Amino acid sequence: xxxxxxxxxxxxxxxxxxxxxxxxxxxxxxxxxxxxxxxxxxxxxxxxxxxxxxxxxxxxxxxxxxxxxxxxxxxxxxxxxxxxxxxxxxxxxxxxxxxxxxxxxxxxxxxxxxxxxxxxxxxxxxxxxxxxxxxxxxxxxxxxxxxxxxxxxxxxxxxxxxxxxxxxxxxxxxxxxxxxxxxxxxxxxxxxxxxxxxxxxxxxxxxxxxxxxxxxxxxxxxxxxxxxxxxxxxxxxxxxxxxxxxxxxxxxxxxxxxxxxxxxxxxxxxxxxxxxxxxxxxxxxxxxxxxxxxxxxxxxxxxxxxxxxxxxxxxxxxxxxxxxxxxxxxxxxxxxxxx
Amino acid sequence: xxxxxxxxxxxxxxxxxxxxxxxxxxxxxxxxxxxxxxxxxxxxxxxxxxxxxxxxxxxxxxxxxxxxxxxxxxxxxxxxxxxxxxxxxxxxxxxxxxxxxxxxxxxxxxxxxxxxxxxxxxxxxxxxxxxxxxxxxxxxxxxxxxxxxxxxxxxxxxxxxxxxxxxxxxxxxxxxxxxxxxxxxxxxxxxxxxxxxxxxxxxxxxxxxxxxxxxxxxxxxxxxxxxxxxxxxxxxxxxxxxxxxxxxxxxxxxxxxxxxxxxxxxxxxxxxxxxxxxxxxxxxxxxxxxxxxxxxxxxxxxxxxxxxxxxxxxxxxxxxxxxxxxxxxxxxxxxxxxxxxxxxxxxxxxxxxxxxxxxxxxxxxxxxxxxxxxxxxxxxxxxxxxxxxxxxxxxx
Numbered sequence: 001x002x003x004x005x006x007x008x009x010x011x012x013x014x015x016x017x018x019x020x021x022x023x024x025x026x027x028x029x030x031x032x033x034x035x036x037x038x039x040x041x042x043x044x045x046x047x048x049x050x051x052x053x054x055x056x057x058x059x060x061x062x063x064x065x066x067x068x069x070x071x072x073x074x075x076x077x078x079x080x081x082x083x084x085x086x087x088x089x090x091x092x093x094x095x096x097x098x099x100x101x102x103x104x105x106x107x108x109x110x111x112x113x114x115x116x117x118x119x120x121x122x123x124x125x126x127x128x129x130x131x132x133x134x135x136x137x138x139x140x141x142x143x144x145x146x147x148x149x150x151x152x153x154x155x156x157x158x159x160x161x162x163x164x165x166x167x168x169x170x171x172x173x174x175x176x177x178x179x180x181x182x183x184x185x186x187x188x189x190x191x192x193x194x195x196x197x198x199x200x201x202x203x204x205x206x207x208x209x210x211x212x213x214x215x216x217x218x219x220x221x222x223x224x225x226x227x228x229x230x231x232x233x234x235x236x237x238x239x240x241x242x243x244x245x246x247x248x249x250x251x252x253x254x255x256x257x258x259x260x261x262x263x264x265x266x267x268x269x270x271x272x273x274x275x276x277x278x279x280x281x282x283x284x285x286x287x288x289x290x291x292x293x294x295x296x297x298x299x300x301x302x303x304x305x306x307x308x309x310x311x312x313x314x315x316x317x318x319x320x321x322x323x324x325x326x327x328x329x330x331x332x333x334x335x336x337x338x339x
Numbered sequence: 340x341x342x343x344x345x346x347x348x349x350x351x352x353x354x355x356x357x358x359x360x361x362x363x364x365x366x367x368x369x370x371x372x373x374x375x376x377x378x379x380x381x382x383x384x385x386x387x388x389x390x391x392x393x394x395x396x397x398x399x400x401x402x403x404x405x406x407x408x409x410x411x412x413x414x415x416x417x418x419x420x421x422x423x424x425x426x427x428x429x430x431x432x433x434x435x436x437x438x439x440x441x442x443x444x445x446x447x448x449x450x451x452x453x454x455x456x457x458x459x460x461x462x463x464x465x466x467x468x469x470x471x472x473x474x475x476x477x478x479x480x481x482x483x484x485x486x487x488x489x490x491x492x493x494x495x496x497x498x499x500x501x502x503x504x505x506x507x508x509x510x511x512x513x514x515x516x517x518x519x520x521x522x523x524x525x526x527x528x529x530x531x532x533x534x535x536x537x538x539x540x541x542x543x544x545x546x547x548x549x550x551x552x553x554x555x556x557x558x559x560x561x562x563x564x565x566x567x568x569x570x571x572x573x574x575x576x577x578x579x580x581x582x583x584x585x586x587x588x589x590x591x592x593x594x595x596x597x598x599x600x601x602x603x604x605x606x607x608x609x610x611x612x613x614x615x616x617x618x619x620x621x622x623x624x625x626x627x628x629x630x631x632x633x634x635x636x637x638x639x640x641x642x643x644x645x646x647x648x649x650x651x652x653x654x655x656x657x658x659x660x661x662x663x664x665x666x667x668x669x670x671x672x673x674x675x676x677x678x679x680x681x682x683x684x685x686x687x688x689x690x691x692x693x694x695x696x697x698x699x700x701x702x703x704x705x706x707x708x709x710x711x712x713x714x715x716x717x718x719x720x721x722x723x724x725x726x727x728x729x730x731x732x733x734x735x
Contacts, residue, residue: 153374156396156424170425174378175400179431185456250558253455256485256509258557269556269629276626277584278557281449281479281502284584300584310398311449311478316427 029061032084037106037128045124045139045148050084050108055145057110057121062087064210068196069221070238073323075169076161077111077122083192084108085210093202093215096195098188105129107189114162122159123171124148127181127189134187136177167320176317184251195263196221196242221263227329236333237263239326240271243315259290272301273337280304283312294338296331305330358383365391370399377401377408385409388416388442395419398426398449404434407733410442413466413496420447428453428483429467432460438733440464446471451500453483460484461730462492469499473522473580480506481523484513486559489726493517501580502587503528504545507535509559514724516540524581525550525590526572531557535565536724546579547587547594548572548614553601554586555628555635563602563639566721572596573612576653591616591655600624602638605721612648616655617670619645623678623698635698636678641718643685647672662707666691675712676702683714 033049036042045054052058059065063084071079085091086104094100101107107127113120121141128135139148140155154173160166172179181187194202194215205211221242227235241263247253248261257278260270269275272290277283277300285303296302304314305327313319361376363369363386373393376386382405390411395418401408410416420429429447432439432454443466444451451467454460467481481497484490485508492515497504504523507513513535520526526542528550529535535551542548549572553562572595581588590597593616598604600623611618619642624635651670654663663670671689675682678698684690694706 152378153371154397155371168424170397173374173397173400175374175402175431175433176398176426178402178433179400182433185433255558256455275556276586278554278586279479279483279485279502279506279508280585282475282477282582283449283479284582286583288584309448310423310425311427311447316449317425320425 029059031061031087032063032106034086034104037084037086037104038130041137041150041152043150045126048106048126050082050106050126054147055121057112059084062210063108064205064208066192066197066201068191068242069198070196070224070227070242072191072242072318073326074111074318075159075167075321076323077113077169078115078119080110080112081191082108090210090212091205092212093194095215096217096219097193099192099194099197099211101129101189103129103131107192109191113159118162120159121145121148122157122169123151125172125177127187134181134189136181136187137174138171138177140171165321170318170320172317179253179317180246180315182253183249190246191242195219196238219263224325227325232329232333232336235329237271239329243323243326247315272299281311283314285312291334291337294335296334299334302327302331302334358385360384361386362389363387364389365393369393370395370397374399377403377406380406382406388418390415392417392419394422395429396422396424398423398428398431398447400426400431400433401437402433405436406434407438407440408442409438409440412441413443413464416442418442418444420445423448428478431455432457435459437461438463440734442466443468445469447478449478450483451478451481451497453480453485454487455484456486457484458487459489459727459730460487460491461733462490463494463734465495467495467497467500467504469501472499473501473524473577474499475501475580475582477501479503479585481520482506483508485509488512489730490514491726491730495519496521498522500524501582502585503550506530507532509557512724512726514538514726519543520545520548522577524577524579524587526575528552528587529562529565530554531559531562533562533564534722534724537565537567538569540570541573542570542575543573544577545575546577546581546592547590547597548575549596550587550590550594550599551597551601551604552586552599553624553634555624555630555633560630560632561602561634562600563604564721565601565604566607566724567596567604567609568607570609571612572609572614572618573648574614576613576615579655591659593617593650593653593655595619595650597622598637598640600633600635600637601640602634603718603721604637604639605641605643605718606645607641608644610646610648611650611672612646614650615653616651616659617674618647618650618672619674621675621679621682623676623695625699627699636680637675637682638680639714639718640679640681641683641685641714642673643683645686647686647688657702658705662691665707671709675710676705677710679712681714681718682712683718684712 140151159169221238240261388410428450440463469477479502500523503525504520526545595614595618
């Protein structure tokens with residue numbers, strides 16, 4: 001995980017230096033096919049031209065890699081994230097919230113297991129910013145790792161993780177992409193919020209001219225791998241923001257639950273403290289409230305994070321395994337509330 | 340007149356020309372084929388499920404406006420989620436003007452069919468069933484529209500839901516009619532919603548037949564204008580099998596119609612037979628809350644024209660047995676906790692009040708007594724719920 005982060009930073013430096021220009025080798029990078037970003041439903045990932053080397057996941061011209069401070073758990077997959085903005089265009093900050101990308105931009109995320117030659121690319125999800133809004137599409141990699149094909153209906157595939165465990169990995173269908181990426185009925189990006197990006201990356205983007213100006217971020221989400229160096233509250237709230245709040249917020253997919261797990265929400269009831277469930281059904285697991293301070297084992301939140309059973313498990317999508325790290329942080333955070 | 344008819348015909352044929360039909364058959368790859376059709380459908384299209392059993396491993400979803408999903412009948416085209424491995428429901432609808440009709444959803448791991456923010460939705464002649472019958476490990480809701488306007492649920496059958504068979508939440512302008520809800524915890528539940536008509540349904544063998552609830556601290560609060568009329572609410576004595584923690588887990592077995600909070604509920608002309616706790620129950624929300632918008636008491640409730648059979652003979656709450664004995668072996672058919680405001684019971688049956696005087700007061704402090712609740716003046720009939728005419732027209 002740490003390795004992937006460093007790699008991402010390295011790649012982004014290369015890409016930004018490319019954008020600044022002058023380096024002959026880099027200027028020979030292929031360019032992205034803007035027509036594919038703007039229209040149609042390309043059947044193959046290669047049609048976009050996002051990568052100069054698909055297998056190695058090397059970005060094309062104006063394709064910059066980034067990482068998130070605290071990432072969404074996806075069954076332990078490594079995620080390679082890229083942003084593309086058309087030549088000469090830039091994105092802007094909206095306070096510490098989501099970066100605002102111009103039409104023609106794309107966010108690209110590849111899910112992979114393993115490292116080096118052993119690395120297996122599973123799927124690449126693209127978010128395309130078109131004139132009529134964002135479009136989310138999933139692409140499934142072939143066995144030969146030469147191409148990824150559109151998987152509109154999603155797929156379920158057996159994956160062996162680096163630790164040897166076998167899982168049934170779910171590639172979401174196009175609608176399921178929207179289930180998480182929807183806010184007030186519109187598809188929106190989730191990850192690239194200024195508060196969940198490093199100050200260095202934002203500074204580089206600004207220097208490269210792709211970010212109009214660097215936003216003020218009062219409270220940044222902690223780096224997940226350094227979560228033990230921050231307060232439990234910060235680590236747990238960052239985790240909940242990234243893993244849950246895309247649905248659990250006003251206008252999100254689970255708005256009717258009344259549970260709001262966004263980083264900025266400071267009403268204890270809204271984040272689940274002593275909040276009874278609404279439509280949890282058996283997901284409640286016999287517990288009366290989402291969070292019972294001091295008692296993680298009597299808290300619905302922990303119960304649902306600690307399950308992989310459909311109808312109980314949270315998140316509902318993109319999760320086939322329990323995230324031990326997230327469960328640990330949230331459990332300790334709730335335990336600590338009792339003191 | 341002739342000119343008018345021709346114009347209508349031309350319009351009709353133009354729209355049918357534009358619409359496409361996607362025929363789906365069960366068998367190999369049904370998950371992907373059906374999901375792909377649901378994604379690629381254009382507004383106006385119809386997805387037709389041929390007769391047979393569709394074995395599905397993941398939830399399905401529809402996000403295109405104005406699409407019909409039609410099977411060959413609620414016992415003929417069966418979406419079988421027994422081997423479901425992911426997603427929170429069998430079928431999720433997030434688009435407007437959708438019609439779901441004539442198919443079944445069996446053994447979904449979470450909810451059966453959920454529609455969220457899906458306005459003008461029609462659920463017609465569907466079957467949503469957990470085939471093992473009452474079981475705490477069944478999914479929560481069978482038919483589950485939430486956060487929407489203009490909802491029609493009719494002629495459907497739901498069995499085995501561990502929460503509510505038909506649950507409408509945080510919505511407005513709702514008609515739930517001619518359904519059969521059997522062996523669920525709650526047969527039909529209208530929650531935090533406004534302007535609903537629940538009519539001509541058969542609710543039997545549930546824990547509670549028909550519930551009208553309003554809960555605090557949700558995005559939409561302040562439910563009311565709910566008509567519960569001409570339903571058969573019979574034998575709702577199934578042990579409560581809802582997982583603890585859910586509001587319906589507190590519903591006593593043997594409940595016919597239960598109103599909790601809400602302003603403006605009318606319980607008219609129902610047949611209430613052999614519900615062993617109470618045929619009609621009015622209670623305030625009992626837990627602590629912090630929500631200025633919220634009215635915890637039932638307000639402006641009318642009970643009139645109902646037919647009462649036997650019942651109240653085995654009240655499923657603490658002290659219920661003694662209370663029934665005190666009334667000669669059975670509780671009177673209408674029960675209030677005493678916290679109602681402006682309750683009008685116009686039927687010639689005894690009404691028992693638990694005599695509570697404060698919201699949140701424990702039932703152990705009840706002072707049961709017979710009462711004759713009358714409103715401070717006539718409570719007007721609820722205005723009819725009128726759905727857009729095109730919703731019914733779709734079914735013709």
